[in-house]
Amino acid sequence: MTASVLEIEQLRLSLPGAARPVLDGVDLTVAAGETVALVGESGSGKTLTSRAALGLLPPGAVTSGAVRVAGDDVLAMDAERLRRVRARTAAMVFQDPRAAINPLRRIGDFLTEGLRAEAGRARRAERRGGFDTGARGGGLLTADGRRGRRPQGQGGTGPDARTAELLPEGMRADAGRGERSRGQGSAGSDARVAGRLPEGVRADAGRGERTQRQGSAGSDARAPELLLEGMRADTGRGERAPLQGGADPDARAAELLDAVGLSAQVMRRYPHELSGGMLQRVMIAGALMAGPRLLLADEPTTALDVTTQAEIVALLAGLRERFGTGLLFVTHDLELAAAISDRVYVMYAGRIAESGPAGALFGAPGHPYTAALLSSTPRLEAPPGHLPAIPGRPPDLRTELPGCAFAPRCAHATDRCGTETPALRPLDAGTVVACHHAAELTLGEGATP
Incomplete structure (x- = not known):
């Protein structure tokens, strides 16, 4: 059996002021190379369930499971x-790419930022023999990634210590011999610093004006500033440091842009220069940059036209096959879920109402809510007239749910449904249903994928 990349077990999430849990005993799994769809009406808890996999929880949330x-x-x-x-392990494709991508930065910066940040943290930890200053507070990283206390006498965590990491080796050696006292000759120190700088930085440093406190430690303090200015200028010219192990983030970004059907020239463009479909492709490429084992797609086709939707769905399916990534696809579109998923979970009011293989669930739904969703889906072959609608509305968080959450809207509800919460039970079709009367009901054919 393929190992699961995502296992949610009895997840319960409560928020301050709510009369009931927002998520109530959710169980869900995604295996490597598998696509799982999470469907339901707006407000059913789909997005919150997917975000829980990244620890993106609302303020004040209390969780168990x-x-x-x-x-x-x-x-x-x-x-x-x-x-x-x-x-490294999990990534998310958000619903609105224009809200998720910084409009003031180029696409290439968006794609490579995460890899460069990780490479920088790794290099700093290697230089300090296990120190990682990328996280707030600094400290030693143990084998399991936990942070320990800094031994007395080792370098501090202030800006001077971090700046010293960026200096060339010789300058770092000088810095290690102690602080230069005020009043020592600054011209000689500046000359030695300039001699060790890269060519482009040396030219920039030569153009800098000396501060009014000439002949003091001010010149030495300015040297790191000039170095950083030169490094920024080099970065602007496109000279980027490679990742550890020789991996180039720009090359990785170009490879993934090609995988999603875009040219590497897109890296030099700004978000406003791309269409919605192109931006969503960029979002997918960005999510795959670190080679995650789990990809969370939160309604990634909602804002797109039907043709572009089909392209994105085909793209996600192809990338899953190519990279072996587990995919959790959140949507309220059942037809789309039928086209892309191996298994489906149907959510209602923070609970799983039904789950199972896509073919079995859509072909013969076992829960009245699933059947009602399928019957309200527009179809070309449907007779003229109004679409069937589910009466009532989903319960809000101010409403307690003592029994089945769908009971007030269900045509098959009994007194038992209003007082006793149904447990998930397996059916012959291979699905699992949370309904007291699932075995007795004949709900008709659904929408076979």
Whole structure:
């Protein structure tokens, strides 16, 4: 059996002021190379369930249960381990790419920023023999990624210590011999600094004006500033440091842009220069930059036209096959879920109402809510007239749900449904249904994918 990249077990999430849990005992799994659809009406808890896999929870949220990504419980992680999961193991494609991409930065910067940040943290940790100053507070990283206390006498975490990491080797050696006293000759120190700078930085440093406090330690303090200015200028000219192990983030970005059907020239463009479909492709490429084992797609086709939707769906399916990534696809479009998914989970009011293989669930739904959703889907072959609608509306968080959450809107509800919460039970079709009367009901054929 293929190992699961996402396991959600009895997830319960409560918010201050709510009369009931927002998520109430959610169980869900996604295997490597598998596409799982999470469907339901707006407000059913689909997006919150997917975001829980990255630890993106609302303020004040109280949780219980487990959310394991690649075997590690996200709910039990500290901030540093959670950051590594978001950077390497799991990634999300958000619903609106224009809201998720910085409009003031080029597409190439958006794609490579995460890899460069991770490479920088790794290099700093290697230089300091296990120190990682990328996270707030600094400290030693143990084998399991936990942060320890800094031994007395080792370098501080202030800006001077971090700036020294960026200096060339010889300058770093000088810095290690102690602070230069005020009043020592500054002309000689500036000359030595300029001699060790790269050519482009040396030219920039030569153009800098000396501060009024000539002959003092001010010149030495300005040297790191000139170095950083030169480094910024080099970065602007496109000279970027490669990742550890020789991996180039620009090359990786170009490879993934090609995989999603875009040219590498897109990296030099700004978000406003791309269409909605192109931006969503960029979002997918960005999510795959670190080679995640789990991809979370939160209604990635909602704002797109039908033709572009079909292209994005085909693209996600192809990338899943190519990279072996587990995909959790959140949508309210059942036809779309039928086209892309291996298994489906139907959510209602923070609970799983039904789950199972896509063919079995859409071909013969076992829960009245699933059948009602399918019957309200527009079809070309349907007779003229009004579409069937589900009466009533989904319950809000101010409403307690003592029994089945769907009972007030269900045509098959009994007194038992209003007082007793149904447990998930398997049916012959291979689905699992939370309904007291599922075995007795004949709900008709659904929408076979």
